[in-house]
Amino acid sequence: MALGWAADCVTCHAQQAAAHQGSAHAxxxxxxxxxxxxxxxxxxxxxxxxxxxxxxxxxxxxxxxxxxxxxxxxxxxxxxxxxxxxxxxxxxxxxxxxxxxxxxxxxxxxxxxxxxxxxxxxxxxxxxQCQACHGDGARHNGGRGPILNPGKLSASAMNDACGACHRKPVPAGDDTDFSNPWNVRHQPLYLARSACFLKSAGRLKCTTCHDAHTGAAKPMCASCHAQPKHRVAVTGTCESCHMPAVEPRPGLKFANHWISR
Ligand code: HEC
Ligand code: HEC
Ligand code: HEC
Ligand code: HEC
Ligand code: HEC
Ligand code: HEC
Ligand code: HEC
Known part of the structure; x- marks a missing residue:
C-alpha cells in the first residue's frame, strides 16, 4: 500500500505537522x-x-x-x-x-x-506539503523504511533541494543579474554568494536560520560572529544592515540573502 499524503504523516509526526500546518508553505x-x-x-x-x-x-x-x-x-x-x-x-x-x-x-x-x-x-x-520536501513516503511505510530527511543534506545539497522552488545557485560562469531587485527572491542563489556560506566549511544552511516546518527565521549570526568588529558603534539588528529588505515593488519585501558588509 502506498502511503498517502499529509494525513498519513500526521498520525506519527504530530509535532512537525502542527508546526507546518500554520506555515506559508502549507x-x-x-x-x-x-x-x-x-x-x-x-x-x-x-x-x-x-x-x-x-x-x-x-x-x-x-x-x-x-x-x-x-x-x-x-x-x-x-x-x-x-x-x-x-x-x-x-x-x-x-x-x-x-x-x-x-x-x-x-x-x-x-x-x-x-x-x-x-x-x-x-x-x-x-x-x-510533507512530501514536497521529503519525497514519496511509500517506501517509508510508517517508519519501517527510509525517507529523505533534508536536515542530513550538505549545505549546497540543501540549496539545491529548496532551490527546486526557490531557485538554485547558477553554475560558476553563468550570469545572474544581481542588480535586478526581483532576483532577490531567489534566496539559495544569493546565500551561495556570501562569504558566510563560502567560508564556513558547509556549516551555513537554510535550516541554520529557518525552522524547516514553521519557516520562521532566527538569524543566528552570533553562533559564528560572537564579537563582530565594527569601526563605529552600531544599533539595530544584524540583519537590518547585513541582510537588508529589498522592495522590488510596493507591498513586496525580500531579505537580501547575500550577507555582506
Ligand atoms: C506509522 C507511523 C509513521 C508514519 C505514518 C510516518 N512515519 Fe515517519 N517515521 C516514523 C518512525 C517510527 C520514524 C523513525 C523515528 C526515529 O528514528 O526516531 C520516522 C522517521 C521519519 C523521518 C526522519 C528520517 C531520518 O532518516 O532522519 C522523516 C523525515 C519522516 N519520518 C517523515 C515522514 C513523512 C513525510 C510521513 C508521511 C508520508 C511519515 N514520516 C509517516 C513513523 C512514521
Ligand atoms: C519546506 C520543506 C518541508 C516540508 C513541507 C516538511 N518538512 Fe519535515 N523536514 C524538513 C527539513 C529541512 C527537515 C530537517 C530539519 C532540521 O534538521 O533542522 C525536516 C525534518 C523532519 C522530520 C525529522 C525530525 C525533525 O523534526 O527534524 C520529520 C519527522 C518531518 N520533517 C516530518 C514532516 C511532516 C510530517 C511534514 C508535513 C506535515 C513535513 N515534515 C513537511 C523540511 C520539510
Ligand atoms: C515545492 C516547492 C518548495 C520547496 C521544495 C520549498 N519551498 Fe519554501 N516556499 C515555497 C512557496 C511557494 C513559498 C511561498 C509561500 C507563500 O505563499 O507565501 C515558500 C515560502 C518559504 C518561506 C517563507 C515563509 C514565510 O513565513 O513567509 C521560507 C522561509 C521557505 N519557503 C524556506 C524553504 C526551505 C528552507 C526549503 C527547503 C528545506 C523550502 N522552502 C522548500 C515553495 C517551496
Ligand atoms: C520555480 C517555482 C515557482 C513557480 C514556477 C511559481 N512560483 Fe510563486 N512562489 C514560489 C516561491 C518559492 C515563492 C516564495 C517567494 C518568496 O517569498 O521568497 C512564491 C511566492 C508566490 C506568491 C506570494 C507572493 C510572493 O512573491 O512571495 C504568489 C502570489 C505566487 N508565488 C504566485 C505564483 C503564480 C501565479 C505563478 C505562475 C504565474 C507562480 N507563482 C509560479 C515559487 C514558484
Ligand atoms: C555558520 C557560520 C556563520 C553564520 C551563521 C553567519 N556567518 Fe557571517 N561569516 C562567516 C564566515 C566564516 C565569514 C568569513 C570570515 C572571513 O572572511 O574571515 C563571514 C563573513 C561575514 C561578513 C563579512 C562579509 C564580507 O563580504 O566580507 C559579514 C558582514 C557577516 N559575515 C555577517 C553575518 C551576519 C549579519 C550573520 C547573521 C545574519 C552571519 N554573518 C551569519 C560565518 C557565518
Ligand atoms: C543567516 C540566516 C539565514 C539563512 C542561512 C537563510 N535565511 Fe532565509 N531569511 C533570513 C532572515 C533574517 C529573513 C527575514 C525574516 C523576516 O523578515 O521576518 C529570511 C527570509 C526568508 C524568506 C522570506 C522571503 C524573504 O526573502 O524575505 C524566504 C523564502 C527564505 N528566507 C528562504 C531561505 C532559503 C531557501 C534559505 C537557504 C537557501 C535561507 N532562507 C537561508 C535568514 C536566513
Ligand atoms: C548599523 C548597521 C550595522 C549593524 C546593526 C550591524 N553591522 Fe556589522 N557591519 C556594518 C558595516 C558598515 C560593516 C563594515 C564596516 C565596519 O567594519 O564597521 C560591518 C562589518 C561586519 C562584519 C565584518 C567585520 C570583519 O571583521 O570583517 C561582521 C562579521 C559583522 N559586521 C557582523 C555583524 C553582526 C553579527 C551584527 C549583529 C550583532 C552586526 N554586524 C550589526 C554595519 C552593521
Whole structure:
C-alpha cells in the first residue's frame, strides 16, 4: 500500500505537522472560495497572504488566466499583479511549451499534476506539503523504511533541494543579474554568494536560520560572529544592515540573502 499524503504523516509526526500546518508553505495554494475572495470568482488563490495573493482560473479548455489584480497584504488593497501591464490578466495556453501555468501549480503544490479531458488542472494536494520536501513516503511505510530527511543534506545539497522552488545557485560562469531587485527572491542563489556560506566549511544552511516546518527565521549570526568588529558603534539588528529588505515593488519585501558588509 502506498502511503498517502499529509494525513498519513500526521498520525506519527504530530509535532512537525502542527508546526507546518500554520506555515506559508502549507497555505501557498488554496481554492479561492474563502468568503473574502468569493466575489472575485476565481478558481485558485496563489500565495499564503503574508505578502500577496494572485488569482488563477481556467478560462476555457485550452487556457488558464492569471488575473491582472493581486491582493497585497501590507497595502491592504488590490493592485497590478507583478509583471502585468494592465488589469486584464494574462492568458496562458495550458500546454504551451514553456508550461508556465503548470509550473505555477507545480511549485505551489505537492504530487503529480493531472490535466482532465476538459483541460482542468488537477492538484493532488494544494500547498507545499510533507512530501514536497521529503519525497514519496511509500517506501517509508510508517517508519519501517527510509525517507529523505533534508536536515542530513550538505549545505549546497540543501540549496539545491529548496532551490527546486526557490531557485538554485547558477553554475560558476553563468550570469545572474544581481542588480535586478526581483532576483532577490531567489534566496539559495544569493546565500551561495556570501562569504558566510563560502567560508564556513558547509556549516551555513537554510535550516541554520529557518525552522524547516514553521519557516520562521532566527538569524543566528552570533553562533559564528560572537564579537563582530565594527569601526563605529552600531544599533539595530544584524540583519537590518547585513541582510537588508529589498522592495522590488510596493507591498513586496525580500531579505537580501547575500550577507555582506
Ligand atoms: C506509522 C507511523 C509513521 C508514519 C505514518 C510516518 N512515519 Fe515517519 N517515521 C516514523 C518512525 C517510527 C520514524 C523513525 C523515528 C526515529 O528514528 O526516531 C520516522 C522517521 C521519519 C523521518 C526522519 C528520517 C531520518 O532518516 O532522519 C522523516 C523525515 C519522516 N519520518 C517523515 C515522514 C513523512 C513525510 C510521513 C508521511 C508520508 C511519515 N514520516 C509517516 C513513523 C512514521
Ligand atoms: C515545492 C516547492 C518548495 C520547496 C521544495 C520549498 N519551498 Fe519554501 N516556499 C515555497 C512557496 C511557494 C513559498 C511561498 C509561500 C507563500 O505563499 O507565501 C515558500 C515560502 C518559504 C518561506 C517563507 C515563509 C514565510 O513565513 O513567509 C521560507 C522561509 C521557505 N519557503 C524556506 C524553504 C526551505 C528552507 C526549503 C527547503 C528545506 C523550502 N522552502 C522548500 C515553495 C517551496
Ligand atoms: C520555480 C517555482 C515557482 C513557480 C514556477 C511559481 N512560483 Fe510563486 N512562489 C514560489 C516561491 C518559492 C515563492 C516564495 C517567494 C518568496 O517569498 O521568497 C512564491 C511566492 C508566490 C506568491 C506570494 C507572493 C510572493 O512573491 O512571495 C504568489 C502570489 C505566487 N508565488 C504566485 C505564483 C503564480 C501565479 C505563478 C505562475 C504565474 C507562480 N507563482 C509560479 C515559487 C514558484
Ligand atoms: C519546506 C520543506 C518541508 C516540508 C513541507 C516538511 N518538512 Fe519535515 N523536514 C524538513 C527539513 C529541512 C527537515 C530537517 C530539519 C532540521 O534538521 O533542522 C525536516 C525534518 C523532519 C522530520 C525529522 C525530525 C525533525 O523534526 O527534524 C520529520 C519527522 C518531518 N520533517 C516530518 C514532516 C511532516 C510530517 C511534514 C508535513 C506535515 C513535513 N515534515 C513537511 C523540511 C520539510
Ligand atoms: C555558520 C557560520 C556563520 C553564520 C551563521 C553567519 N556567518 Fe557571517 N561569516 C562567516 C564566515 C566564516 C565569514 C568569513 C570570515 C572571513 O572572511 O574571515 C563571514 C563573513 C561575514 C561578513 C563579512 C562579509 C564580507 O563580504 O566580507 C559579514 C558582514 C557577516 N559575515 C555577517 C553575518 C551576519 C549579519 C550573520 C547573521 C545574519 C552571519 N554573518 C551569519 C560565518 C557565518
Ligand atoms: C543567516 C540566516 C539565514 C539563512 C542561512 C537563510 N535565511 Fe532565509 N531569511 C533570513 C532572515 C533574517 C529573513 C527575514 C525574516 C523576516 O523578515 O521576518 C529570511 C527570509 C526568508 C524568506 C522570506 C522571503 C524573504 O526573502 O524575505 C524566504 C523564502 C527564505 N528566507 C528562504 C531561505 C532559503 C531557501 C534559505 C537557504 C537557501 C535561507 N532562507 C537561508 C535568514 C536566513
Ligand atoms: C548599523 C548597521 C550595522 C549593524 C546593526 C550591524 N553591522 Fe556589522 N557591519 C556594518 C558595516 C558598515 C560593516 C563594515 C564596516 C565596519 O567594519 O564597521 C560591518 C562589518 C561586519 C562584519 C565584518 C567585520 C570583519 O571583521 O570583517 C561582521 C562579521 C559583522 N559586521 C557582523 C555583524 C553582526 C553579527 C551584527 C549583529 C550583532 C552586526 N554586524 C550589526 C554595519 C552593521
Amino acid at each position: 497555505r501557498s495554494l488554496r481554492r479561492a472560495d474563502a468568503p473574502q475572495w468569493r466575489s472575485i470568482g476565481a478558481d485558485w488563490a496563489f500565495g499564503a497572504g503574508s505578502q500577496a495573493v494572485t488569482f488563477v482560473s481556467q478560462a476555457d479548455p485550452q487556457h488558464y488566466l492569471e488575473h491582472g489584480l493581486s491582493y497585497y497584504a501590507k497595502l491592504d488593497r488590490f493592485d497590478l499583479t507583478p509583471g502585468h501591464g494592465s488589469s486584464a490578466g494574462e492568458r496562458y495556453r495550458t500546454f504551451d511549451p514553456s508550461a508556465a501555468i503548470l509550473r505555477c501549480f507545480q511549485c505551489h503544490s505537492t504530487g503529480k499534476l493531472t490535466v482532465s479531458a476538459e483541460g482542468q488542472i488537477g492538484v493532488p494536494q494544494p500547498g507545499v
